[in-house]
Every structure is written in structure tokens, then in C-alpha cells.
Amino acid sequence: MSNLSAIAEILDDAARCANAIPQLSKTGHDLTLEEAYSVQELSIGRRQQRGEKLIGIKMGFTSRAKMRQMGLSEMIWGRLTDAMRVADGGEISLAKYVHPRAEPEIAFLMKDRLAGPVTETEALNAVEALAPAIEIIDSRYQNFTFNLSDVVADNSSSSSFVVGQWHPADTSIDNLGMALEINGQPVQVGSSAAILGHPLRALAAASRLAAKAGLALQPGWVIMAGGATAAHALGIGDSVRNSVQTLGAPGFAVAA
Numbered sequence: 001m002s003n004l005s006a007i008a009e010i011l012d013d014a015a016r017c018a019n020a021i022p023q024l025s026k027t028g029h030d031l032t033l034e035e036a037y038s039v040q041e042l043s044i045g046r047r048q049q050r051g052e053k054l055i056g057i058k059m060g061f062t063s064r065a066k067m068r069q070m071g072l073s074e075m076i077w078g079r080l081t082d083a084m085r086v087a088d089g090g091e092i093s094l095a096k097y098v099h100p101r102a103e104p105e106i107a108f109l110m111k112d113r114l115a116g117p118v119t120e121t122e123a124l125n126a127v128e129a130l131a132p133a134i135e136i137i138d139s140r141y142q143n144f145t146f147n148l149s150d151v152v153a154d155n156s157s158s159s160s161f162v163v164g165q166w167h168p169a170d171t172s173i174d175n176l177g178m179a180l181e182i183n184g185q186p187v188q189v190g191s192s193a194a195i196l197g198h199p200l201r202a203l204a205a206a207s208r209l210a211a212k213a214g215l216a217l218q219p220g221w222v223i224m225a226g227g228a229t230a231a232h233a234l235g236i237g238d239s240v241r242n243s244v245q246t247l248g249a250p251g252f253a254v255a256a
Ligand code: OOG
Pocket: 058, 059, 060, 061, 062, 063, 066, 070, 103, 135, 137, 138, 139, 151, 156, 157, 158, 225, 226, 227
């Protein structure tokens, strides 16, 4: 256990100081997936001890485009805290990240508790609202390279997220065009259907997978469904938007 705590501290420090570290798996820490999720919990626990609140979960590798880009094919999840939230129309400072990337996503706001295996209908019934969103991922590993356990231990690259306008839970998100734009130019285009065929499946998966770690999705939590396209590397001066058909276009700017 103390070993896992020590690894959690290394990852927490790397995230806090925006300092890239070598992959755990290449430095003698070959964690099982279960151990990796324990490290994630311990590392986010350190943030909670500093006053951050757990406010949701992000899903990862829920689209083929994301799996292909990172060379991994198993769904993963990470924890979201209130400090990770960036206001729609807000600004991030590149200096606070190692090598951030943006990806176009859909977010769900929970109305009811949801735990364990659930159908898509049960998942939908627990939703208060949904919104277009952007996740800013940032691997704490050098070169943004990792294996499955590495990335899970690193909170599944979770770093920041932006949520746009909320819409009623029954708003159709079957097949909405999504375009990630930098300074008005589309750099990645896809569809909400690229997320497991339907983003609600990502919500059901979040409920099922988090339960394995003893976590239930709570009312008021935000659940990020995962990137519909490959992620795009950010640079100073970028104005980033995720333009989602019928839902709107949340965005943020990247400063030094
Ligand atoms: C892992 C996180 C993946 C997504 O939406 O698929 C993810 C990574 O690509 O670094 O957030």
C-alpha cells in the first residue's frame, strides 16, 4: 500500500507542478489495472485533502478515433474535481500543463444516483441535463506515451474540462455533428455517434465501471462521455471551440 501511495504522490506532484515524468511501466512499476485505479484514487485523495471536491467522472477511449490515436482499446475512466472546471468562455494558462490536448465531448449532469450495471434507459432516466463540452487532457508522462495501467494511474489524463449550455435530458444526441475548432478552423470533425454508437452508452459504462471501485454516480455530478474524435494539441493563442450541431459551441482561450 505504501508503495501505491508513493506512486500516487509522484503523479500528484507531476500534475501539480506540470512536470513530465517517465512512464511508471518503464521505471519498474508494472501495476495491475486494479492497482492503477487504486493509485488514481490515492492521488485524487491528495487533491481532496487540499480541499478539492469530487464532482464527477470522465470516460476515456469510448471512440475508435481516440483508441487509434493512443493505441489502446479498453475503456478507462478518471475522476473530476471542482478545480478542474474551466468556465465556458474562460482562459487557461499553458504553463500550468505539460502538453495539453483538447477533445470534443458531451457531458451529462446527473439528477439521480446511478450505480452498477444499468441499461441505457435507466441511465437516461437518471440524467438532469446534457451539454456540449470540451475535455482538456494532459498526460503527466513524457511524450504523452503510456500503457493502460500508466494512464489509469494518471487519472486517465484528466486535467480540465469546459461545459457549455445545458439542455433537457431528452434532447436528441443520436448523431450530432461535432467540430473541434481552433481560431475558427475545424481541426477535428466527428459525430456524437462516434462515442460508443451513442453517448448514453458511455454514461452506462461509467456507472458500471465506477462501481467496480465502489463508486456510485451522485446527483449533481458531471459525467464526460469521452472524445468523439482524436485529441488536438494546444498552443498559446489558440481559441478553442467544440461546435456541436443543435447544442451550441462552448470554448476557451489558451494564454501563456
Ligand atoms: C487518455 C484519456 C482519454 C477520452 O476522451 O478518450 C480520454 C488519453 O488519451 O490521454 O479522455
